[in-house]
Structure formats: C-alpha cells, structure tokens
Amino acid sequence: MIEIMFSSLYAMLTSPSTMGLMLLAVFFGLIVGVTPGIGGRLSIALAIPFVFGMEMIPGAVFLLTMHAVNGTSGQISSILFGVPGDGDDAATTIDGYPMAKKGEAGRALGASITASGVGGIIGAIVFAIMIPVLEPIVLSFSPAEFFLLAVLGITFIAFLAGGNQIFKGIIVGLFGMMLATIGTDPYTATPRFAGDMLFLWDGISLVTAVLAMFAIPEMVALAIKGGSISAVSMETANFSYRQLFQGVLEVPRHWWLVLRTSIIGAIIGMVPGLGGSAAAWMCYGHAVQTSKHPERFGKGAVEGVIAPETASNAKEGGSLLPTLFFGIPGSSGMAVLMGAFLILGIQPGPAMLTTHLDVVWTLMWALIVGNLIAVGFLLFINRWVAMLTFVNATMLVPFILVLAVSGAYINEGQWQNLVVLLVISIVGYGLLRFNWPRAPFVIGLVLGRISEESLHKALGLWGWQFFTRPLSLVLIGLIVATIAFAIYRGRTPPPRYAEQMGVSS
C-alpha cells in the first residue's frame, strides 16, 4: 500500500498534463469560489462535459481539485464585506468581518487562507489514515448491501435538506432512480421508455441531466435575483502584505486549535447527512468553548476565523471516504462530484481498494498539492480576486447558459440532448422554485443502474432473504433511523441557530 501511495504522488507530480490540469483547476476553483452565483456544485456540473473522454486520473484530479479549493476563496467576501459565499463561510464572517472593520483585513485573510489550506491538508491525511481502518468493512460489502447503500445515500442526502423535507428528498432521489431505468434493460434487452428513440436506448445522458438539474435552474434564479455579491466599497480591502503575513503566522501560533478543528472537521465530513456548514459551526463553537477569553469572539478574534476555515476545508478529505468507498456522498457538492467520477469510470465501492487504489491515493495527493498551490496563489492575488465580488451576476447568466447548453450537446454530439436538457430543466426549476432538494436526484440517477444490477445479483444469490443478512439489517436500521430522526426534527420547533448547527452552548 505504501509503495502505491508514493508511486501515485510521483506519477502525479511528473505528469505535465495532470499538473497542468491541476493548476487550471486551482485557478478556476478559486475564481468560481468568489464569483457571485456560481457555487462549487455548479462549477463541477459545468466542468463535466469538458472532462468527458479524459483519462480517469487527470479528469478526477481536475474535478476534485476544483471542488477542494472552491471554499478557500469563498471566505474573501465573508471577511472583506461580511457576505458569506456559502454556508461554510458564514461562521468565518462572525469574527472575520469585525477584524476587517478594525483595519485587520489582511491579518484575517492571511490567517483564514492559510488555515483553510492547512485544514485541507490535514483532512487529506486523516483520509489516508482511515483507508486501512475501513478496508475490511468496505470489502465485506456484497451486492445485497450496495442496493441498500444506494437507498441510504438518497436518504442521507434527503436528510441534508433539513426541516421536514425528508420525503421530498426521497421522492426526488427515486425520480433520479426512475430516470436511470430509461434505456435498454440489461436483462431482457427491452427498450424501457425509449420506444423508437435510439438516442435514449443507452439511457439518459448523465451530463445533460446534471446540467439540467443544477445549471439552468440556478441561472434562471440568478437572472431573476440579479445584483452583485457586494454593495459595499473596496475600502476594507486596503491592506499590506506585511499584515497578510502576520495572519499567516497566526496559524502556527494556534497549531493546537488548527489540529483539533481539522480532525473534527474531517470526522464530520465522514458522516453523511451532517452537511457542509455543520463542521464550520461546530468548530467555531469548539474554539469559543476552549478559549481562555471567550468574550473576544464576535468582536474580531483570529481564532474565530481559523477554527471554521480549517474545519470546512478538512471535511473535504473526510467526505471523500463515504463517497469513494460506499457511494454515499457527504454533501450535495460531493453528490455531483460522484456523478462526474462515475462518468470518468470511477465506480464507488470495494473496487476502489482492489483495482483502483492508485486513483484513491492520487486523489488524496491532489487534495494536498491542490491546497498548497491554492494557498500560495491566493495569498498573492486575493486583493484582485476580491474584485470579482463586484461583478453583476446577471451579466454572467448568458455565458453560463451557453456553456451549459454546449456541454449538454458536446458530450454525446446529439441534438436530442438539448430537448432532454430543456425538459429536465423545467422539472429542476420547479424543484428549486418550490424549495425541493435537488441533490438526491443526482444520487438516484448515478446509482440507479448500479443498484438495479446489485438488486438482481442479490436476488439471484440469496432470494428475498438478502434483506435479513446482518449488514443489510444494519443498513435498513440506518435508513429507518434517519427517516425517523428527520420526522422528529421536522416536528420539533426550530431551535436557536447555534443549536441547529450542532453547537451547544
């Protein structure tokens, strides 16, 4: 294992194409992270058509790096303008923005960028440590469990939607699974729901479906909402590199906090269903509770910037574990990433440990190297990257629409996919309009075919008794417990925000 681990690093570093793609991914990931209206999930969806047909490792490295560094630049608007880019950055705002108002924007940015990078690296190390621990569990899974894992994945992602949305999430997941049945049935060769439309015999294009579910609806919403992320001046962005360097030094100065919050973040990332922002909020709460001077928090304490940033980036390493080995993505971004991995031929499950271990290690190294490059880049260019928050979002809409439509066409070169794109976009927009979760759709669609095969195999091997196998019972128990907890959560009155995020006072 150790040999494969280091040979993967060597292969990655000595491959000009992989490293070139990684640099591109860092660049695009950082830009996308700070640009209003384009989240990490959407950027992955838009990039899928362009990695389609690439070799497995360079394609996966490109997408994972872009996803991993996305959050590193998201904090810029949180600190400079008090406008969090996404849920992960909201906790950073509480102390980051007051620091900027006190004239310490450079220190806050230096600390948060470095903390984010270090968190990402420690998260990747935790991922590496956990692989041998999880190996026997992953290898003990049989086809019977993989069908149930698909259902569990949908349940967890539906749970992420929060409130009493669990049934809506499961319905959307089942909708994805139902669309996955379109095409030639693998056992009887019957063209299901395809009729004479030959382009549907191979099933619905995953790229088209993902773009339709995320890119088009979000662009419609963005065009309606309009405006730029920041309406305030760039005054707070005036800081010296000396101040930025002081911020960088805050990270080694608080090494014990960095280590603790990184490990907590990575562990939270491993638990599907907790959601992306939970890691940041829990670690912010942890920093407050363990501080000797908790009264400084909320007024510009640098620990309040370091703790959520390390945690939110460390969770990426953790959330790769359930995604790669069990096919259960820990977040909606990971769900889209998993769909992209499947397109590249990376199928989650025991095969990742038996035949694709080199891919696993390369992805871990991509997290480490990508974060290092991102931190280096961002420390120098953050002032210019911050300018992107002033871009009028409406101006971006037509370009992203064109990119999405082109992407839907070029992955298979069939004009019919444009019609499919339009139809699924309408459904996707309906889901967004009425606040239904959309991420379970991707899980259902990508795992639909795999779960159908697993179900047939399991029934062939054990008949209906496969439901009574010990591991199957554990998974069924988890599915029932998740739904029961979601119902209980939906019935109880909303608690304070801090408690909602899992931060106990």
Add this chain to the structure above:
Amino acid sequence: MTVLMLTIFTVMVAISSQYPAGARFMTFVVGFPAIALCLLQLVLDVRDFRHEAARGAGGEMAAVPADVSGVPVDPSLQMQMQMNAAGLTVEHTPEAARKEMIVWGYIFGLIGSILLFGFYITVPIFLVVFLRFYAKARWPMAILLPAAVSAFLYVMLGYVFRMTLHIGFVTEYLLDRISG
C-alpha cells in the same frame, strides 16, 4: 410539485407494466414506493396549507442566528446569514413571475434557435441580445464581450477539443441548397 411527481411516477409505472417481468421489476421497485411517498407528501402539503391558512398571511420567519455558542452576532450579519442558509431561492411576487417568464423565453429561444440555426449563428446573437436587453449592458460591452467569448468558445471546442457543434437544421438545409 407533488402532483407533478405523482403524475410522472404513475405514468411511468403504468407504461412499464406492459414490459416483460424482468424489465419492469426495477421500475416497480422504485415506482410503487415513490407513488406511496407522493401520496403521503400530498397529505402533508394539504395539512401545511391548512395550517398556513389558519395562521394567516405573513407566516413565521426562519430562525435568525442571534448568537453562536453565547457569542452575539452582528445584527447586520444575521440577515445575510439567514439568506445564505436559505440558498438561491425565487420570491413568489408578480415581478419575479414576469422576470421568470422572460428568462424562460430566452432559454427556449436559445435552444430552439440552436436546433434550427446552429450554435455558430445563435450563440453570439443570444449573448448580445441578453446582455443588452436583459442585463442592460452598454452596447460596446454587449458586442465586444460576446464576440470575445464566442471566438474563445469556438477556438477551444473546434481546434483544441476537436469537437463539432450542431449547425442547425435550417442552416444545413440552406447550405445543401447552395452547394447544389
């Protein structure tokens, strides 16, 4: 939305009932629980609707982050964080509905025009029209930006990735007629 989902599942299950047993197995495994869940969701929707109606207009605001672990949060940040927690949503107002129709008109126009006239003609025109008339960009910006982006897109796809874009049914017909 629940009714739409229920209709989709019911139609798909009904269609698949005509397939051989092996082919319809998965659609039944997925479809019947989905129909049951849609019916359950429909009951919940009706119950929520009645509760909303009983409570009157306005409803209840979502929980605002007043403090985190005892740390008071700047009131100006609370609203932003609340909006952030809600994600990218669309307001249910007449103005939003009007904009919604316009944006969907652009999307239908884009895809319809690509099918008829192809990417090469449609994309630059779409970008110019959207930027000028929807995003209210100035003419120089509305012309230069699409020109640059279209050129970049075609160079990237055509020469770097060696991909051929759809040229459109009408364009193809006209080119055939011209070339005899």
